[in-house]
Amino acid sequence: MTYCIAMRLNEGLVFASDTRTNAGVDQIASFRKMHLLQQPGERSFILLTSGNLATSQNVISRLQIQTEENEEPNLFTVGSLFRAAELIGEQVKSIISHNAQGQQSAGVDFGCHILFGGQIRGEEPRLFHIYPEGNFIEATEDTPYLQIGESKYGKPILDRIIHHDTGLNQAVKCALISFDSTMHSNLSVGMPLDIAVYRNDALELSMERIEEDDDYFNRLRRSWSAGIKLLFDDMP
């Protein structure tokens, strides 16, 4: 499985993803699920993927090739984030339908979910969840975060903490705690993690990798775990 979170907050966007993939329990591997596509100063996009890895890698590669070969339309020429989401949705749909026509496709789930967010100069930042069917929903003030993959374990802490006016640093901290709870209860989500924070109108972004031995993350995990136990003991 996979776990990815993306948030659209007043100050900007926050993205987090794990790197574990598995086919059953005996075929475990580590793959990046966070992908950047950007023209600094013009447009910054991030895609987080879950589901069938062949499909999601195919989608990402095609989107990249389209921009490199100036195929029209592509992510660097579309006029809006909405058009960009449509373009990605169409790619997802065409790849899945192509694969599903094969002879060996019975019972295989080719589906892939994508969290897609970013900003184009002149537009507000936006965030979408693109479904395997190619359609999508958008995060709003009422529901500022979206999740894909193994999302249930880490949802309660997001529901308690994240609002559209949560600050970016607090939001990253909350995302990390949500990952900690998930990794504690589910083996199919695993380190290292990828994090990206996009401040409104920056039009430039980078991702940071959090490794197993990351000081801050380990300190946070320990304090959270100890804090929860103390809090629990304090309850009436």
Next chain:
Amino acid sequence: MTYCIAMRLNEGLVFASDTRTNAGVDQIASFRKMHLLQQPGERSFILLTSGNLATSQNVISRLQIQTEENEEPNLFTVGSLFRAAELIGEQVKSIISHNAQGQQSAGVDFGCHILFGGQIRGEEPRLFHIYPEGNFIEATEDTPYLQIGESKYGKPILDRIIHHDTGLNQAVKCALISFDSTMHSNLSVGMPLDIAVYRNDALELSMERIEEDDDYFNRLRRSWSAGIKLLFDDMP
């Protein structure tokens, strides 16, 4: 959906279940999912059920009728909890296979999961998870709690707090917090809740209903929610 927890601890057994059932989102109802069968001083059994309501109600009714009509074997005459779990498993299996033979069964999931625990005089208390296939697993010191239904949201807090030597009161508190987190994030789990606590060798047990306006539970929910927010703000 449904959410049920059962724990087998050094001091005894703890059970908790919600009461919401739904078929889709427009057919919501309230049904008890916790069922007691006992001969005070001799044997106490509790069953928590999830899955197809027609199946689980059928199982419970048959088990009750067997004891009332002295049909052999029945839960009041079997020699051990293991035999009792086998008997329940056979009932589950025969009801599901009977229903699945009908003409309109295509696509219907008749499955039902049961958490079954209790004590027979002369034996230790035991706790089982009985699957729709009729087979079962047993809780042990290493994994002292079992869940059925919508179990992921409320699992992280159980993983952090519950060990086999957790006290009964602490375990009930933890179960309630696990329900709070679940109900916060998922509409298909709802109040009121049923709770039962069995102290080793009591051979008698009763259940308690926690209603929407329950003072203690509301106080616990508020303090937990406020405590989590403070703890979060305190994190590095």
